[in-house]
Amino acid sequence: MTTSTVPAANAGLQDRVSRFYALDEELLADPYALYREMREAQPVMRVGNVVAVARYDDVKAIFRDPRAFSSNRAQGTRVTRKRAGLEGSALDKYDALLRHERGQISLNDMPEHTRLRRFVSAVFSPAAVAGMRGAATATAGQLLDDLELSGQEPFDLTEFSYRLPFLMVCRMLAIPSPEVAAFRTWARALRRGLGTNWENLDEAHAAIRHIEEFVRGLIAERRSGALTGARDLVASLIAAEVDGTRLTDQELVTMFTLMLTSGNTNDMIANAVIALTDWPGQRALLLDDPARMRNAVEEFFRYCPSVHGVHRVAAADCEIAGFAVQAGETVRLMVASANHDPGKFPDPERLDLTRPNAREHVDFGFGIHTCLGQWLARLNIETALTALLERVPQVRAVQPVRYRREYNFRGPERLLATAS
Amino acid sequence: MKFAVDLNACENHGQCVFVAPQLFELDEDGELAYRREAESEYVSAELAPGVHEEATLAAELCPMQAIRIIG
Numbered sequence: 380m381t382t383s384t385v386p387a388a389n390a391g392l393q394d395r396v397s398r399f400y401a402l403d404e405e406l407l408a409d410p411y412a413l414y415r416e417m418r419e420a421q422p423v424m425r426v427g428n429v430v431a432v433a434r435y436d437d438v439k440a441i442f443r444d445p446r447a448f449s450s451n452r453a454q455g456t457r458v459t460r461k462r463a464g465l466e467g468s469a470l471d472k473y474d475a476l477l478r479h480e481r482g483q484i485s486l487n488d489m490p491e492h493t494r495l496r497r498f499v500s501a502v503f504s505p506a507a508v509a510g511m512r513g514a515a516t517a518t519a520g521q522l523l524d525d526l527e528l529s530g531q532e533p534f535d536l537t538e539f540s541y542r543l544p545f546l547m548v549c550r551m552l553a554i555p556s557p558e559v560a561a562f563r564t565w566a567r568a569l570r571r572g573l574g575t576n577w578e579n580l581d582e583a584h585a586a587i588r589h590i591e592e593f594v595r596g597l598i599a600e601r602r603s604g605a606l607t608g609a610r611d612l613v614a615s616l617i618a619a620e621v622d623g624t625r626l627t628d629q630e631l632v633t634m635f636t637l638m639l640t641s642g643n644t645n646d647m648i649a650n651a652v653i654a655l656t657d658w659p660g661q662r663a664l665l666l667d668d669p670a671r672m673r674n675a676v677e678e679f680f681r682y683c684p685s686v687h688g689v690h691r692v693a694a695a696d697c698e699i700a701g702f703a704v705q706a707g708e709t710v711r712l713m714v715a716s717a718n719h720d721p722g723k724f725p726d727p728e729r730l731d732l733t734r735p736n737a738r739e740h741v742d743f744g745f746g747i748h749t750c751l752g753q754w755l756a757r758l759n760i761e762t763a764l765t766a767l768l769e770r771v772p773q774v775r776a777v778q779p780v781r782y783r784r785e786y787n788f789r790g791p792e793r794l795l796a797t798a799s
Numbered sequence: 800m801k802f803a804v805d806l807n808a809c810e811n812h813g814q815c816v817f818v819a820p821q822l823f824e825l826d827e828d829g830e831l832a833y834r835r836e837a838e839s840e841y842v843s844a845e846l847a848p849g850v851h852e853e854a855t856l857a858a859e860l861c862p863m864q865a866i867r868i869i870g
Binding site: 439443445489493496497500501504505506745746747749751753 | 810856859862
């Protein structure tokens with residue numbers, strides 16, 4: 380470190396939070412320490428182009444009020460100010476990415492949100508997902524068969540945690556032999572963009588073009604009648620009607636693209652293995668009684684979530700816990716900080732797989748936008764960890780773990796593990 | 800037609816309040832108001848035909864699938 384660098388401890392909290400969101404590596408290494416300071420000293424803070432909200436009760440109150448806090452993120456200062464600084468092809472690419480986002484259920488307000496959600500509500504319902512348990516268990520078993528788990532050499536859990544949720548989506552969409560490597564590259568680019576407000580414009584734009592082309596192909600294949608009688612999700616959503624309307628091609632493309640590139644489940648499996656490595660007593664509890672897995676998964680969502688931030692836009696001038704917010708400002712709900720709020724979860728920095736209120740975490744959001752894929756995510760994580768612990772009860776993450784350099788989704792770049 | 804709410808499955812997300820405001824309400828604590836009337840399952844009275852569609856939509860969209868239509 381050079382002498383001109385201001386030591387982190389001497390700089391103000393505001394400055395450190397700014398640097399955290401500007402991807403300062405040192406601060407990104409331990410987000411929870413920073414979150415704690417924010418909750419205690421400045422629970423609502425203007426930082427860069429957003430207003431950041433760190434406490435559980437404030438985050439939840441905003442989730443509950445979709446009229447005051449819009450999900451149409453393109454209208455917020457985080458997007459409008461970034462957009463104002465772009466020109467030429469960069470602006471074109473940014474706009475193309477925003478156009479793509481617009482069809483997402485989670486970025487729409489009522490009544491459009493209601494309409495879009497009606498098309499897919501049943502498909503992702505707890506009952507529908509329960510019917511996929513057998514397939515998830517079989518897939519997890521096959522993926523573990525491919526790993527050399529018994530030797531002394533570390534094995535790569537990244538593939539396992541990525542492939543299980545991805546292959547389950549491919550199954551729903553009837554994609555018989557997906558090009559896993561290509562999707563993974565595209566997904567990584569898109570997620571990096573989502574996690575950094577499209578800092579990687581060129582890469583993300585190229586990825587979205589590739590993946591949209593693929594998805595348009597899936598749709599065209601069904602429309603052409605080449606797969607007559609297909610009963611997969613692509614075929615059924617093309618045909619589905621709600622109040623006499625159908626999904627547009629762009630809406631279909633956005634929906635399937637999101638499913639094929641979502642990576643939060645994959646992070647969660649990895650983060651849970653890391654947490655169990657750090658808390659051997661909790662692992663023992665789980666091995667002792669596998670029925671504890673259900674609540675354990677909720678505690679993993681609380682303790683080591685993938686999603687750290689969710690955005691809303693203030694619809695009118697308002698106050699959040701006494702802090703004045705202007706209409707149009709982007710509000711960042713710091714869900715990972717809320718999950719570690721001691722006012723809601725006593726002793727929050729401790730992993731407690733039997734925590735009675737773990738389920739009240741807000742990692743799936745809350746309210747009308749609560750994550751549609753949450754049951755599938757739970758199924759995948761539960762199945763992955765159960766299968767892994769059955770085969771390798773003492774699975775341990777190889778330290779130190781290197782996390783991706785972004786602030787919105789937290790998970791390791793790559794996760795190596797050993798059997799003992 | 801009636802509806803039933805599984806109050807153990809319900810997490811008070813409030814989707815029903817937005818799509819069926821004549822039938823569902825959250826109290827000042829953000830809890831489904833029917834919690835005051837039942838422990839684990841609330842069953843409604845016979846519904847007027849004018850709110851059948853609202854009830855069906857609430858059941859369809861509940862993120863926890865905690866609402867069931869009877870009859």
